[in-house]
Amino acid sequence: MDIDFMYKLKEYNIIDNPFDYKYLDAEIIEKYQFFADQFEKLYEEKNERYNLTDCFFYIRDDISCNAFARNKRGYNIIGITKGYAVQMLEAFDEKIISNNSINKLIESNNGSISSGYKKLLKTNDFSVSKFMLNCSNQFTFGHEFQHILQFNSSKIIVENYISENIDLSNFCIKRHAWELDADFFATWDVFGYILNVKNGYYFKNKQDINENAFICLLFLGIGSICITKTFSYFGKWNYKNDIKKINFYTKKHSHPHPLVRILHILDSYHDQIKDSFPSLKIDKQGLLNNVMLLMEIYFKTQSPNKKILSSFFKDIDRYLNIANEYKDELYDIAIKDEAIRTLLNKRNIKFKE
Numbered sequence: 001m002d003i004d005f006m007y008k009l010k011e012y013n014i015i016d017n018p019f020d021y022k023y024l025d026a027e028i029i030e031k032y033q034f035f036a037d038q039f040e041k042l043y044e045e046k047n048e049r050y051n052l053t054d055c056f057f058y059i060r061d062d063i064s065c066n067a068f069a070r071n072k073r074g075y076n077i078i079g080i081t082k083g084y085a086v087q088m089l090e091a092f093d094e095k096i097i098s099n100n101s102i103n104k105l106i107e108s109n110n111g112s113i114s115s116g117y118k119k120l121l122k123t124n125d126f127s128v129s130k131f132m133l134n135c136s137n138q139f140t141f142g143h144e145f146q147h148i149l150q151f152n153s154s155k156i157i158v159e160n161y162i163s164e165n166i167d168l169s170n171f172c173i174k175r176h177a178w179e180l181d182a183d184f185f186a187t188w189d190v191f192g193y194i195l196n197v198k199n200g201y202y203f204k205n206k207q208d209i210n211e212n213a214f215i216c217l218l219f220l221g222i223g224s225i226c227i228t229k230t231f232s233y234f235g236k237w238n239y240k241n242d243i244k245k246i247n248f249y250t251k252k253h254s255h256p257h258p259l260v261r262i263l264h265i266l267d268s269y270h271d272q273i274k275d276s277f278p279s280l281k282i283d284k285q286g287l288l289n290n291v292m293l294l295m296e297i298y299f300k301t302q303s304p305n306k307k308i309l310s311s312f313f314k315d316i317d318r319y320l321n322i323a324n325e326y327k328d329e330l331y332d333i334a335i336k337d338e339a340i341r342t343l344l345n346k347r348n349i350k351f352k353e
Contacts (some may be wrong), residue, residue: 006058015074019061019082032059033212035085035137036299042141050149052076059085065231067140068163069147073130076152077143088133091228096302097129104297105216112288113219116212123343131197131217132224135190139225140164148180153339166232166246167254176256177334180327187225187268191276194221202246215280222269222287223294229265230295230312232258245311248319259315260330266291267327287350 003022009015021032040056044259047055055076061070062081065088099121106117120126143164151160161180194217198209209217232246249257254265270284296309334340 005056006086009056009058009077010073013074014072015056015058015070015077015079015347019059021059021082031089032082032085032271035059035080035088038134038137039078039080042138043145048147048280052148052152055148057059064165066163066165067144068161069144069151070162071148071151071160076148078141078148084140089230091231091302092129092133092224094127094129096298097132099128100259101297101301101333105294108293108297109290112212113216116210116214119210119213120216127186128220132220132227135193135221135224136192136228138190139228142186143182146185148177149343150178150181150339153342164232164255168252170218170254171252171335172254173251173330174337175254176251177330177337177340179255180261180330181334181337181340183261183265184268187222187265188272190221190225191239191269191272194218205342215282218273218282219287219290219294222266223291225265225269226262226291227295227298228318229258229262230299230309245315248315248322250322256326256330257323259312259319260327263320263323264327 003020006015006018006020010018019032021029024032036057036059043055043057046052051346053076054074054079057078059077060066060081063083063086064081066081066084067084068079069078070079102117102121106114109117120128144162147160147162154160162175194214197217198214200209246258248259250260255261266284266288268286270282273280273282273287292313298333299309335344
């Protein structure tokens, strides 16, 4: 992160409230630098592919957990808050996501899935907590980057700003469609990252991840996304406090309801697996069952005295049809949106009219 340039952008009111952590203790600096390095690298890779200019990533001095994209005076800004870094490290701490979690998944499965998780435990240099944190960061960055592309594809030349947290007073159905579009392509980024892990790109010694272990990586990857979206579902990240669920809605607020987004993400992810690896024969129900199992183990470990998922399951039963209908409505709006259509055509992606 170029600190001098960051302060110039602040001086010209391109960014606000940048977090300069270089004077903190070395251990704390390392934690924030991990996120800065990862997001900056991802941004550089995307910029080369999409030929974008004037791109900058920074961490905002804000204790809330949030990520955002902004296009202002020609600058393409992606950022996270310092609260995002703190709470993501907390959420995917090894004390919560550990080998013990994998052992519980082994006990709860049998046959090929159980052997796949055993293979991951024996794989050198593989950390399940770090893998899930990376998947979640890939999703966050991919989502915000898609907003940057939407801004640049839109013919409306105004300042654009979208953050990940729900604004309860601001509804726009086009914005809802943009959010699902961003989730779709962020899911592709996670899928691509998992393929790289499968092919050994992130190990010191390249190893062969067999088919069963690859399937388990796919479950863990989508599980990490659903876990973070479940945090949004209950309106907070700190389960030490009382939990207040966000009541289900459709045409309200700045973002689609987290349940709509989770269902959309699961559908998109399953379609990607089916199209890319049909031989794996992972059906939608099997994917959902394994994700729910992972989430159940996770939340029982993190918050043993709170029945978090029981409320989530009740809402799925109650609102599934409405959520799917609204998801389909947003798809129809998305493919008619000029910015989204332009991006789809540039990527040679076929879509149903």
